[in-house]
Amino acid sequence: MCGAPARTVGWRHPGYIHTSYLKDLWPDSMYTYRLGHRLPNGTRIWSKSYNFKASPYPGQDSLQRVVIFGDMGKAEADGSNEYNDFQPGSLNTTNQIIRDLDNVDMVVHIGDICYANGYLSQWDQFTAQIEPIASTVPYMIGSGNHERDWPGTGSFYGNLDSGGECGVPAQTVFYTPAENRAKFWYATDYGMFRFCIAHTEEDWRPGTEQYEFIQHCLSSVDRQKQPWLIFLAHRVLGYSSNSYYAFEGTFEEPMGREALQELWQKYKVDLAFYGHVHNYERTCPVYQSQCVVNASNHYSGPFQATTHVVVGGAGASLSDFTSSKIQWSHFRDFDHGFAKLTAFNHSSLLFEYKKSRDGDVYDHFTISRDYRDVLACSVDNCPRTSLAS
Numbered sequence: 001m002c003g004a005p006a007r008t009v010g011w012r013h014p015g016y017i018h019t020s021y022l023k024d025l026w027p028d029s030m031y032t033y034r035l036g037h038r039l040p041n042g043t044r045i046w047s048k049s050y051n052f053k054a055s056p057y058p059g060q061d062s063l064q065r066v067v068i069f070g071d072m073g074k075a076e077a078d079g080s081n082e083y084n085d086f087q088p089g090s091l092n093t094t095n096q097i098i099r100d101l102d103n104v105d106m107v108v109h110i111g112d113i114c115y116a117n118g119y120l121s122q123w124d125q126f127t128a129q130i131e132p133i134a135s136t137v138p139y140m141i142g143s144g145n146h147e148r149d150w151p152g153t154g155s156f157y158g159n160l161d162s163g164g165e166c167g168v169p170a171q172t173v174f175y176t177p178a179e180n181r182a183k184f185w186y187a188t189d190y191g192m193f194r195f196c197i198a199h200t201e202e203d204w205r206p207g208t209e210q211y212e213f214i215q216h217c218l219s220s221v222d223r224q225k226q227p228w229l230i231f232l233a234h235r236v237l238g239y240s241s242n243s244y245y246a247f248e249g250t251f252e253e254p255m256g257r258e259a260l261q262e263l264w265q266k267y268k269v270d271l272a273f274y275g276h277v278h279n280y281e282r283t284c285p286v287y288q289s290q291c292v293v294n295a296s297n298h299y300s301g302p303f304q305a306t307t308h309v310v311v312g313g314a315g316a317s318l319s320d321f322t323s324s325k326i327q328w329s330h331f332r333d334f335d336h337g338f339a340k341l342t343a344f345n346h347s348s349l350l351f352e353y354k355k356s357r358d359g360d361v362y363d364h365f366t367i368s369r370d371y372r373d374v375l376a377c378s379v380d381n382c383p384r385t386s387l388a389s
């Protein structure tokens with residue numbers, strides 16, 4: 001790792017981290033597994049048995065449900081080992097997801113995973129907290145400032161937020177199907193979804209390797225198989241009326257949507273999710289800071305523009321909003337919560353925002369699309385979409 005405390009007082013030997021690959025799984029089949037260890041005297045000890053259901057095949061038409069959030073962290077149920085109580089909503093979020101786990105197929109945690117910040121035993125505390133989830137459904141992660149940022153190590157921001165970890169525990173403890181796991185951007189398909197997961201702690205602007213990846217991920221999806229195209233990143237590359245972005249006057253991470261909005265529009269990205277800002281906010285379908293259509297609880301017809309969602313309220317201390325009314329900002333909630341997507345089939349998607357305190361739905365919308373718009377032209381001969389058109 002890169003510096004203190006991860007290399008000094010925060011360090012502990014992590015033991016050995018193994019990655020197993022299970023090949024040729026039958027889609028939707030239930031599998032049972034357990035973990036074992038052979039002792040020097042030859043006897044074997046076994047964990048309890050766990051179950052998981054194999055992923056649907058790409059394009060499969062079946063009920064598919066994905067939970068998405070950022071910035072969850074961990075907490076102590078009895079407070080016994082708590083030192084700063086920075087993630088007060090964390091256990092509520094974890095417990096709501098466990099309670100509803102029969103109705104969840106996959107989880108995506110978009111950065112600021114456990115806030116170990118160089119105190120490595122906290123990764124164990126976090127993985128113990130999420131074990132009921134991560135042992136049962138895919139627990140996919142993105143990387144945030146608290147995993148990656150460290151001066152002089154190639155991170156886009158030269159701050160001390162990772163506590164010297166510089167991404168090493170995150171990329172080691174969690175598997176991502178990335179070409180280079182240290183870079184942390186990757187594409188993953190689940191049934192009717194394609195997820196393009198960016199890494200805001202490395203440069204994403206045109207001309208970079210990551211920009212090429214984002215363009216390729218968005219453009220290469222076969223929308224007949226994966227109609228639901230989802231972009232995810234830790235910092236808010238799209239829209240947020242959180243108070244510090246509003247104070248800067250950018251309403252986003254600087255250089256975010258300027259660099260990427262043409263890609264989201266051209267490739268008809270349905271939804272973009274972000275963390276980093278610790279609250280919930282949903283925009284209208286928006287392009288170039290203008291609502292292309294009015295915000296609604298039901299969208300139908302051809303794609304108009306991407307809906308941007310901040311879901312960084314899964315655990316860490318909440319961030320407040322600007323008091324100004326912003327035209328594209330449709331729904332704001334200063335509370336802990338998470339999002340859930342339910343794809344019923346290739347033309348019907350439900351979005352829900354749930355509070356962590358009770359698991360109830362406080363915002364929702366549906367998208368009904370026949371996808372003639374994305375199928376009528378291949379990506380490079382589609383007419384260019386602008387605000388004027």
Ligand SMILES: [Fe+2]
Pocket residue numbers: 111112144145146234275276277
């Ligand atoms: Fe963050």
